[in-house]
Amino acid sequence: MQEDRRIQYSKMVLRESLLALMKERPINKITVTDLCRQANLNRNTFYMHYHSPVHLLSSIEESFFAVIKELIERSIRDDVHVKSSFVEICEHIADNSDLCTILFSDHGNGDYLERVIYILHDRSIEVWREQMPHMDVNTLESYYSFISSGSAAVIKNWIKHGMKETPREIARFIEKVSRSVEQSFMQ
Structure with a gap:
């Protein structure tokens, strides 16, 4: 209703x-x-x-989180690569820049962006297990933590400095750095 x-x-x-x-x-x-x-x-x-005000903030965060999660789940259903999901996340952040500037700031919930990026966790681990079958799950989990924390820091920095780069440029930067780490990691 x-x-x-x-x-x-x-x-x-x-x-x-x-x-x-x-x-x-x-x-x-x-x-x-x-x-x-x-x-x-x-x-x-x-x-x-x-x-409470915190309850209201949680409601706002959950609404934003649900949209991001749907974007990613649709990408996964359509068998789109994980890296394409980062473009969609960055585009959605840019489309909601006023909201995200506040949600991802020091005035908001400190780990909210990490939670948003964590949506990609299961799909990323699945892809890496196929690409690197010799790696144990704990190592892949550590690798994911490293990549996701770095990605969150890049996105926070992008937002903090006024989103001068396009969402595609930021996603490409994250992908490039991640790929570089992945290549040295796989050796």
């Missing part, structure tokens, strides 16, 4: 207000009163939908 327009409006205003406040300060310094004042809504309206 579709939500009433008033409910949709209230949630939208609360989301926008939280993101506006997070430009100024971290989530743990934002109160329900701050949010309601910014949104021009009363506290009862807030509590009808969320129990």
